[in-house]
Amino acid sequence: QVQLVESGGGVVQPGRSLRLSCAASGFTFTLSNYGMHWVRQAPGKGLEWVTVISYDGNTKYYADSVKGRFTISRDTSKGMLYLQMNSLRAEDTAVYYCGRYDASVQGMDVWGQGTTVTVSS
Amino acid sequence: EIVLTQSPGTLSLSPGERATLSCRASQSVSNNYLAWYQQKPGQAPRLLIYGASSRATEDRFSGSGSGTDFTLTISRLEPEDFAVYYCQQFGTSPYTFGQGTKLEIK
Numbered sequence: 001q002v003q004l005v006e007s008g009g010g011v012v013q014p015g016r017s018l019r020l021s022c023a024a025s026g027f028t029f030t031l032s033n034y035g036m037h038w039v040r041q042a043p044g045k046g047l048e049w050v051t052v053i054s055y056d057g058n059t060k061y062y063a064d065s066v067k068g069r070f071t072i073s074r075d076t077s078k079g080m081l082y083l084q085m086n087s088l089r090a091e092d093t094a095v096y097y098c099g100r101y102d103a104s105v106q107g108m109d110v111w112g113q114g115t116t117v118t119v120s121s
Numbered sequence: 122e123i124v125l126t127q128s129p130g131t132l133s134l135s136p137g138e139r140a141t142l143s144c145r146a147s148q149s150v151s152n153n154y155l156a157w158y159q160q161k162p163g164q165a166p167r168l169l170i171y172g173a174s175s176r177a178t179e180d181r182f183s184g185s186g187s188g189t190d191f192t193l194t195i196s197r198l199e200p201e202d203f204a205v206y207y208c209q210q211f212g213t214s215p216y217t218f219g220q221g222t223k224l225e226i227k
Contacts, residue, residue, distance in 0.1 A: 037216070039166075047158075047166065047207050047218045061214040064122075097165055106211060107156035107171035114165060 002026035002110050004098050009115030012088055022081035022098030022112055029079040030055060035101040036074060036081045037108060040094035040117075048094070051083070052101065065091075088119045123148055123210050125219035133227040140195040142222045144208035149188045151212030157184055157193045160221075161204045169193070169206075200226075 008020040022036070038050040051062045051072040060072055071084040081098050095116050099108035124147040134140055144155065153173040158166035168177045170184035173191055181196045195202055203226050208219040 039218075046205075046221045047160070047209075049209070049216045049218060052214070052216065061216075063215045099166075101211070105168070105171050105177065106154050106175075107168045107177065108158075108166070108209075109168045109171075109177065111165035111167075 002100075004100065004110055004112035006096065006098055006112040006115035009096065009117045011118045011120060013121050014089060014119055016088055017084070017086045018088060018117060020083040020085065020096055020098075020115055020117070022083075024079045024081065024100070027100075027110075029074075030076045032056075033103045035103070036072075037099045037101055038072060038081075038083050039097045039099055039108075040092075041097070041114075042091070042094045045094075050096070053081070085117070088117075090119050093117060093119045122215055123150065123213055123217055125208050125210060125217055127206075127208060127219035127222045129222060130220075131223045131225060133225050134198055135227045136198050136200055138198050140193075140198055140202070140224060142193040142195075142206055142224075144186075144191040144193070144219050146189040146191070146210060149212075150191075150210045153187050153191075154211035155184075155186070155191050156209045156211065157182075158207045158209065159202075159204050160207065166207065195224075198224075 005023045037052045053072045095114040098112045100110040128143045155173045157170040160166045174184045
């Protein structure tokens, strides 16, 4: 079935780096319909959009809160999405979800279960 | 950046009642690319409505609106509908979310 599975979360000190992964299965990862997003949710808070990458990896957008620190990428041969997070801050503590955006649906129709990142000394 | 403001913050209703949730944008959402999601505790969000009015789920959920004013309506509340609801716009990056409306049992 169509599935996204995140991994790579954990506890990290402020200023350090972490890379999140999202494994896609059950659909054609390279179809031009599918952009891939990262969305996060701080404890007890609402959803915050983080970043998106186009189906071919050529277009990327970031929220101002992570611009210059986070980098989104994808490996189409492996069906993998990544989020490289550098210079982490306490306010980056959140559950991080990857999600599939289907342009024919105009919404994020498939979500992973989330991976937790805690930035603390 | 388009700011989405959802109201009310909390809505207290009983099963069987009708729920009306609002999402107002600080500027027009291009092509009405506005989606609604439901999120239950400990779960990922679930897409309900896309393109402001197209349904991705049960037909008791409906969306309407255009430009800057959008509405999610749940015609007859079921026990499993009590959750938090978010709107999100895909018209212009950054693809912002509203702050959410919590639908609770009265």
